Amino acid sequence: MDRSARAAGIAAAILRLARAAEAGERAAVQAAGFTPAQAAALRFAAKTRPDVATPGHLARVLGVRHATAVGIVNPLVDRGLIERRPHPFDRRQSVLALTPAGREAWARLERWSSGLEAALETLGPGELDAFEAAIAKVVAEQVRAGRLVVSAPCAGCVHFRPGAHPGSGRPHDCALIGRALGEAEAAMECPEHTPA
Ligand code: SF4
Structure with missing residues (x-):
């Protein structure tokens, strides 16, 4: 096939x-x-x-x-x-x-x-890992194509600048909104998340 x-x-x-x-x-x-x-x-x-x-x-x-x-x-x-x-x-x-x-x-x-x-x-650990990775890749393509909006935390977002402000209470930065983010904020879901 x-x-x-x-x-x-x-x-x-x-x-x-x-x-x-x-x-x-x-x-x-x-x-x-x-x-x-x-x-x-x-x-x-x-x-x-x-x-x-x-x-x-x-x-x-x-x-x-x-x-x-x-x-x-x-x-x-x-x-x-x-x-x-x-x-x-x-x-x-x-x-x-x-x-x-x-x-x-x-x-x-x-x-x-x-x-x-x-x-x-019912999937084995390896199968589950492979399935999760494959689904994530397909979903990311749909997001990139503008067919799907998936809210997600900052990790893995193309706009995320982790540790941009070392020693600060808001150590991370988002290049899209131009603002520093604390740990808790970066861990919450954002509809602007764009897979890197
Ligand atoms: S766009 Fe949203 S998910 Fe991406 S870094 Fe900025 S705040 Fe985080």
Whole structure:
């Protein structure tokens, strides 16, 4: 079989896995009283660095229009799970943050399982490493091609300058936003992460 036929077969298998995982996710989050999009919004507010947790970035991560992202967030605001706060550096924007009730809801949701974990556990250590590396490479290509936005911590980002400010409380630097970052900030997810 030639490489393009193999790639098409693997792409079809990934799509089938994604549908199965999505069905597993839907069942788990619906049982908790959320839609998958609402669960993704809660995750975004929980994991994203506070200064980039804007509705605009949520829209990019979800792959939806800005108005759609706002429509996903509003019921969570009404339920007292997410709040809009002033942006720390840009008065024109607001950021999304979990309320204490939102943090509790996310802590319950975070334990959901798509069912894929059990299948992946059947792989041997070498197989798991190779699968993880291959998936990461494919995802990075999709990010580079602009077809996918994946929030990730600073490590491995082309803009990351680790240790640029030695001896400082904010030892790292981001060349994209031109700002020093502390350890905790650099460890949080950023929707601007661009694989190096
Ligand atoms: S763009 Fe990259 S280096 Fe800058 S904050 Fe985001 S992940 Fe970190």
